[in-house]
Amino acid sequence: MARILIGWASRAGAASDIAALLADELRALGHDVDVADLRTRPDASSRDLVVLGSGIQAGQWYPEASAWVAANESTLSTTRVALFNVCLNAAQPSKRDESLGYNKAVLSRVDPVALESFAGRYAPDKVTWFKRLFLRTLQQSAQDHVDEKAVRAWGREIVELVPL
């Protein structure tokens, strides 16, 4: 049984839903899983695997996720880490490199065993007027691409990387 922390940062709920799906999958495999909003500054120590995920705005992880990674850099350097982001570009296979590229800033601080980008959702009612203006320039309408099967499959993949 592995001790696993899944930390997430979310605005529209896609990254937190994905974190919950991963937790469900890993618990079903018999692992000990804590799931935490990174704003609560969870403890990274004594974990066999730390899974970190953030939604993306303007090509960046959310600030609380980047801040938590910076604050825990030294613990993470001796821990197996898997990273994922959640964005709309990931819904388009032709934009996979761009989507994975949104993890770049975090990669300067951690060396993950796995890296993923999941397709998220856009819910206009969860976005402020000012940010909707930004998105309109990207021509986005309401959409939900969260793919439960893909998320659960990645969960099974990353736990295989933990020697037991």
Ligand SMILES: Cc1cc2nc3c(=O)[nH]c(=O)nc-3n(C[C@H](O)[C@H](O)[C@H](O)COP(=O)(O)O)c2cc1C
């Ligand atoms: C203001 C704003 C900026 C965004 N910028 C990007 C972007 O640069 N690239 C992208 O692929 N998706 C972008 N998105 C889409 C989000 O990444 C998507 O809604 C994702 O589901 C967010 O994760 P969350 O639901 O956990 O907050 C943006 C969304 C908003 C509201």
